[in-house]
Amino acid sequence: MNDARMFAPAAQRNRDAILQVLRGLLAPDAFVLEIASGSGEHAAHFAAALPDCIFQPSDPDPARRASIDAWAAASGLANMLPALALDALADDWAADDWAVPLAMPAADAVLCLNMIHIAPWAAAVGLVRNAARTLRHGGTLFLYGPFKRGDAHTAPSNAAFDRDLRERNPGWGIRELEAVTALAAGAGFAMPEIVEMPANNLSLLFRKGPATQA
Ligand SMILES: C[S@@+](CC[C@H](N)C(=O)[O-])C[C@H]1O[C@@H](n2cnc3c(N)ncnc32)[C@H](O)[C@@H]1O
Numbered sequence: 213m214n215d216a217r218m219f220a221p222a223a224q225r226n227r228d229a230i231l232q233v234l235r236g237l238l239a240p241d242a243f244v245l246e247i248a249s250g251s252g253e254h255a256a257h258f259a260a261a262l263p264d265c266i267f268q269p270s271d272p273d274p275a276r277r278a279s280i281d282a283w284a285a286a287s288g289l290a291n292m293l294p295a296l297a298l299d300a301l302a303d304d305w306a307a308d309d310w311a312v313p314l315a316m317p318a319a320d321a322v323l324c325l326n327m328i329h330i331a332p333w334a335a336a337v338g339l340v341r342n343a344a345r346t347l348r349h350g351g352t353l354f355l356y357g358p359f360k361r362g363d364a365h366t367a368p369s370n371a372a373f374d375r376d377l378r379e380r381n382p383g384w385g386i387r388e389l390e391a392v393t394a395l396a397a398g399a400g401f402a403m404p405e406i407v408e409m410p411a412n413n414l415s416l417l418f419r420k421g422p423a424t425q426a
Pocket residue numbers: 220222223247248249250251254271272273276298299300301324325326327330331335
């Protein structure tokens with residue numbers, strides 16, 4: 213019996229705090245595109261808790277896509293779609309990647325948890341550019357992870373994590389909130405709503421279009 217499910221202990225720890233933010237953000241029938249879904253445990257947890265929302269997970273890594281689909285199968289969730297092979301570095305997600313019958317949706321939210329510090333800065337650039345194209349007007353780009361604020365780490369543990377990331381790959385590293393905000397503003401996103409999360413993480417909610425837009 214082949215079970216492709218991966219288990220990420222951190223995802224088990226942070227999923228309920230992230231779900232709480234999602235509950236405050238999403239309309240009951242929201243379409244959520246997740247980038248860098250990893251094991252798929254987040255998408256499965258959120259889809260189970262928000263049964264009228266549709267979750268579209270994705271990851272460029274085939275083994276992770278197998279895990280995502282295995283979590284969906286094990287959970288029996290009808291509102292968790294098969295994982296797509298989306299890469300933040302791609303020029304345009306609206307090409308041929310959409311293998312599902314929904315074709316090219318206008319997403320209500322694009323969710324990306326714990327990716328932009330463990331990928332080159334170009335992945336953040338591509339994520340923001342593609343999210344701006346994919347989201348409906350007034351939709352939200354939701355980033356979660358550790359961030360520097362005012363060029364300073366928010367905790368010694370984040371500074372140590374940043375050093376470890378940069379040793380593994382000089383192009384990786386904890387991003388500055390101000391740099392990410394400037395990047396998003398350049399793509400038409402409003403200033404983010406910032407939610408302090410457990411373990412020195414942040415949720416950043418960037419709304420597409422003017423902040424006053426419904
Ligand atoms: C630390 S894991 C986070 C997984 C999951 N979001 C979580 O929080 O548990 C980073 C993920 O980013 C994905 N990733 C790396 N580079 C990427 C890229 N250029 N575009 C999309 N995803 C990428 C990896 O395949 C991996 O699944």
